[in-house]
Amino acid sequence: xxxxxxxxxxxxxSKQLDIYVRPTGQFFSVANDKNAIKQLQPLxxxxxxxxSTGRLELEFVCAADKAGLPIVVCNPxxxxxxxxxxxxxxxxxxxxxMDIAHFGEAMKPGLSVLKPEKLREISDLLAVRSQCLxxxxxxxxxxxxxxxxxxxxxxxxxxxxKKELQGIDKQLDKLVNSVSEWRQRRDLLxxxxxxxxxxxxxxxxxxxxxxxxNRKEIAALVGIAPMNRDSGNFQGKRYIxxxxxxxxxxxxxxxxxxxxxxxxxxxxxxxxVDAGKxxxxxxxxxxxxxxxxxxxxxxxxTYWDESMA
Numbered sequence: 001x002x003x004x005x006x007x008x009x010x011x012x013x014s015k016q017l018d019i020y021v022r023p024t025g026q027f028f029s030v031a032n033d034k035n036a037i038k039q040l041q042p043l044x045x046x047x048x049x050x051x052s053t054g055r056l057e058l059e060f061v062c063a064a065d066k067a068g069l070p071i072v073v074c075n076p077x078x079x080x081x082x083x084x085x086x087x088x089x090x091x092x093x094x095x096x097x098m099d100i101a102h103f104g105e106a107m108k109p110g111l112s113v114l115k116p117e118k119l120r121e122i123s124d125l126l127a128v129r130s131q132c133l134x135x136x137x138x139x140x141x142x143x144x145x146x147x148x149x150x151x152x153x154x155x156x157x158x159x160x161x162k163k164e165l166q167g168i169d170k171q172l173d174k175l176v177n178s179v180s181e182w183r184q185r186r187d188l189l190x191x192x193x194x195x196x197x198x199x200x201x202x203x204x205x206x207x208x209x210x211x212x213x214n215r216k217e218i219a220a221l222v223g224i225a226p227m228n229r230d231s232g233n234f235q236g237k238r239y240i241x242x243x244x245x246x247x248x249x250x251x252x253x254x255x256x257x258x259x260x261x262x263x264x265x266x267x268x269x270x271x272x273v274d275a276g277k278x279x280x281x282x283x284x285x286x287x288x289x290x291x292x293x294x295x296x297x298x299x300x301x302t303y304w305d306e307s308m309a
Contacts, residue, residue: 005046009101011093012050012057020097021045022105027094032056034063041067047111049104051076051096065114072104073112079103115205122175123205126198126246129168136161172201191304192294194258194265202250203294211298218295223248224287240284248287255287263306265289 004023011018017036020027021043030036037060040048048064049072050057057073064071083099103109115123136158143154176182182204189200203210209221219225223243229236259269265286272282297304 005105006043007101007104008040008043008045008048009097009099009104010048010050010057010060011096011100012053012060013093014056016093017060018093018097020094020101022098022101027097029093032060034059036060037064037067037069040064040069046070047072047104047109049074049100049109051079051100061112062114070111071114072109074100074103074109082107115208118175118179119205119208122172122201125168125172125175126202126205129165129172129198130246132161132165132168136165169197172197176201176204185298188297188301188303189294192297193304193306194254194262194290195294196254199250199254202247206244206247210295213295215292215295218291219288222251222287222291224251224284224291226284251287251291252283255283255290258290259283259286264293 006024007022009020009022011020012032015032016029017032018027018029019036019039028039030039048069050061052073052075061071061073079096079100082103083095086099086102088095088099114120139154139158139161143151143158146154176186185204186197186200189195189203190197207218207222210218213221216225221243223245224240226238226240228238255265258265260266268289269282269286272285273279277285296302
């Protein structure tokens with residue numbers, strides 16, 4: 001008989017990791033830190049599966065990857081959908097860990113590849129930058145609504161945020177300039193019309209697959225590929241969903257400017273709107289065109305050429 005695969009499912013909280021081992025049925029809890037890997041190494045698992053929570057799982061995942069454990073970072077919504085399809089409606093920490101382990105055994109997902117430390121730092125800086133911009137927008141709205149008697153502290157907050165944003169931008173430039181390959185990739189992306197530093201850095205840190213996939217695959221990965229809703233004679237509207245939301249958000253902001261000035265995207269947007277397409281549909285089509293252009297540039301290692309667009 002072939003030895004059974006060991007799939008370890010881990011449910012994450014800020015203080016604790018709840019661990020279920022399939023098919024042995026072993027269940028235990030440990031502190032959420034890098035020392036948790038010591039409990040898993042003797043098991044010699046085929047996969048160690050943990051849900052992506054944003055930050056809570058990061059210390060364990062980095063330690064597990066460094067120790068050579070076969071780590072898989074899972075999409076929480078995919079795990080929940082799998083549990084429901086298996087008839088599981090109840091939800092506890094132990095049941096979640098069981099569902100994660102069962103998902104690994106049934107679906108056999110590929111192992112996750114962690115970003116290099118500097119790329120993770122770029123990603124974190126971009127997240128903080130985005131939060132600073134949100135706070136800046138909130139304060140600007142307050143400045144318009146509140147009486148002049150409180151304008152001074154609001155303006156002080158805005159000045160502080162502006163100063164922090166400048167510091168973050170300097171840190172991002174320093175990180176990218178420290179690696180010649182990243183510097184070359186950034187300069188290549190910046191040569192394209194409608195691409196600024198924030199979009200270039202976001203693509204580098206959040207979309208490492210850029211240039212390695214075809215146009216349909218890269219659009220689906222970002223979440224801007226139209227999904228079918230057809231059944232029999234019924235033909236439903238196409239829609240977009242999922243994907244890398246951070247990439248999609250930054251790309252959307254970039255497109256809002258590109259449709260005003262871009263030599264290819266501006267006429268494309270106008271043509272679609274004049275043809276009766278809703279504006280959001282036209283914007284998504286332009287986003288898809290932009291990511292296709294950038295994907296081709298990176299794949300061929302060529303700088304922007306207006307004729308290729």
